[in-house]
Amino acid sequence: MRNFLTYALLLLAMATQAQTARQFTINLTDDGKAQMVVFLPTSPSGKAIVGVPGGGYSMLSNTHEGTQWSGWLNQKGIAYFVVNYRLPNGDRTIPMGDVEKGIRIVRDSAAVWGINPHDVGIMGFSAGGHLASVISTHSDFAVRPNFSILFYPVISMDERVSHKYSCINFLGQEGQKDPKLVHDFSTQNAVRRHLTPPAIILMSSDDRLVPPVTNGVAYYSAMRNAGNECAMHIYPTGDHGWGIGPWFKYHDQMLNDLGTWLDAHPAPKTDAIRVACIGNSITDGHGIEMAPQHGYPAQLQRLLGNGYWVKNFGVSARTMLNKGDFPYMNEMAWRDALAFDPDIVIIKLGTNDSKPQNWKYGAEFKQDLQQMLTTLCPSLASPAKKKGKKARQAQPRRPQIYLCTPIPAFKSTWDINDAIITDSIIPIQKELAQTYGLQVIDLHQLFANDSDKVQGDGIHPNEKGVRKMAEIIAGVLKGETK
Numbered sequence: 001m002r003n004f005l006t007y008a009l010l011l012l013a014m015a016t017q018a019q020t021a022r023q024f025t026i027n028l029t030d031d032g033k034a035q036m037v038v039f040l041p042t043s044p045s046g047k048a049i050v051g052v053p054g055g056g057y058s059m060l061s062n063t064h065e066g067t068q069w070s071g072w073l074n075q076k077g078i079a080y081f082v083v084n085y086r087l088p089n090g091d092r093t094i095p096m097g098d099v100e101k102g103i104r105i106v107r108d109s110a111a112v113w114g115i116n117p118h119d120v121g122i123m124g125f126s127a128g129g130h131l132a133s134v135i136s137t138h139s140d141f142a143v144r145p146n147f148s149i150l151f152y153p154v155i156s157m158d159e160r161v162s163h164k165y166s167c168i169n170f171l172g173q174e175g176q177k178d179p180k181l182v183h184d185f186s187t188q189n190a191v192r193r194h195l196t197p198p199a200i201i202l203m204s205s206d207d208r209l210v211p212p213v214t215n216g217v218a219y220y221s222a223m224r225n226a227g228n229e230c231a232m233h234i235y236p237t238g239d240h241g242w243g244i245g246p247w248f249k250y251h252d253q254m255l256n257d258l259g260t261w262l263d264a265h266p267a268p269k270t271d272a273i274r275v276a277c278i279g280n281s282i283t284d285g286h287g288i289e290m291a292p293q294h295g296y297p298a299q300l301q302r303l304l305g306n307g308y309w310v311k312n313f314g315v316s317a318r319t320m321l322n323k324g325d326f327p328y329m330n331e332m333a334w335r336d337a338l339a340f341d342p343d344i345v346i347i348k349l350g351t352n353d354s355k356p357q358n359w360k361y362g363a364e365f366k367q368d369l370q371q372m373l374t375t376l377c378p379s380l381a382s383p384a385k386k387k388g389k390k391a392r393q394a395q396p397r398r399p400q401i402y403l404c405t406p407i408p409a410f411k412s413t414w415d416i417n418d419a420i421i422t423d424s425i426i427p428i429q430k431e432l433a434q435t436y437g438l439q440v441i442d443l444h445q446l447f448a449n450d451s452d453k454v455q456g457d458g459i460h461p462n463e464k465g466v467r468k469m470a471e472i473i474a475g476v477l478k479g480e481t482k
Helices: 002-019 067-075 093-108 127-138 164-175 179-184 216-226 251-263 296-304 332-339 362-376 389-393 418-436 463-477
Strands: 020-027 035-041 048-052 079-084 120-125 147-151 199-204 230-235 273-279 308-314 344-348 400-404 439-441
Touching: 002 067, 020 067, 035 067, 048 093, 048 127, 067 079, 079 093, 093 120, 093 127, 120 127, 127 147, 127 164, 164 179, 199 216, 199 251, 216 230, 230 251, 273 296, 273 332, 296 308, 296 463, 308 332, 332 362, 362 418, 400 418, 400 463, 418 439, 439 463
Parallel strands: 048 079, 048 120, 120 147, 147 199, 199 230, 273 308, 273 344, 344 400, 400 439
Antiparallel strands: 020 035, 035 079
16 A cells, blocks of 8 residues: 555656756745746746745744645646745734745736736635635735735634634734734725735635634625626635645645636737726726626727736826825825836716815816826926927827726716816817827717716716717727717
């Protein structure tokens, strides 16, 4: 029996090596206390996963929750990177920084390692699942993963409903006494519509160490309530910490579930034209069920096809005015839109600026819109000082920016004022478009007779309306309409 087991393990090791073209280790810190073990596949698919082992933030379980995943992932053509991060001992920035550096190295080396930099995911287990969810919700766009795989994750930092020692080790004893810190790093509270990457959560119903309902299920609920894509698989038994261990009763089913989910998520092409949709609740998709998948930017993506990569950076209630009640340029979505480095930007702001509490600062609307335009494209700042079409054309600029006028406010819901939109906001948009040589997409005029394409509030497009918006904008981008 012992000889048979030894032979079986030898065959498994040989099969793993056959799928792995290269294996090496990179030091993430000068002293080598944080490392990343790299497993590059023989036949790369372009997809990559950064692995984050568990261990309660007191140790690293980096075998069945780490390196032993390399064979299965490499066999699927997925490059795999295990981050052996430093333990926090109450300083959360230490493991966060190690994982973020690992992701940055993967993206920076993508061309050399046969990786699509837009197809880099994170996979975390238990406390590593918490760390993976922190990177997915708190980290800057440049090091935020494109998808998340969370195995029986710690999500809550409230030790009463979570794994006590993970909470204490991550936040420290003093951090546990800070309600805001506990709230912010209980990552179900940090999920952001459109911005938090798609996730799959895998756990056991009988987990006695990390309660599923207040952790994994809580993250799933937050994702679903935001309309973000998220899958959840709860197996009847297995308790905690099974990873890729063959002793897990549902091992084969779990790998099939995960493999199917991964296969169903094709990444944008590396050379896709990047389109950033900036706006308020109309871009965000207010009133549209599962708006991240059915709002106008999602429909625009389907109309444009896989040569484009459309991302929704809309945030409800936001204003162009920096002195408005909810300025757009204060938002994480604005920072993400800039970091996305778009080729094309669709700006649809102004509706909420017409409210009395906002338009009292209307004299600053022009300068705030100018600030947005020149931040997106700094080269616009110099043509603004020159005269003549030829001078403007001589200035290379990127991205290409389109200004959308607000659609009509058929009702004065929330004190939105259509007269201010038509008499003040749209003229400023058109003036700056002419100054900078930008194209205006006049949705106000194109929706003038379409009260049937807005919801009962008279402000937000319904399903027919978002479809029309997507068709109009797709036509302009394709050069089919002006």
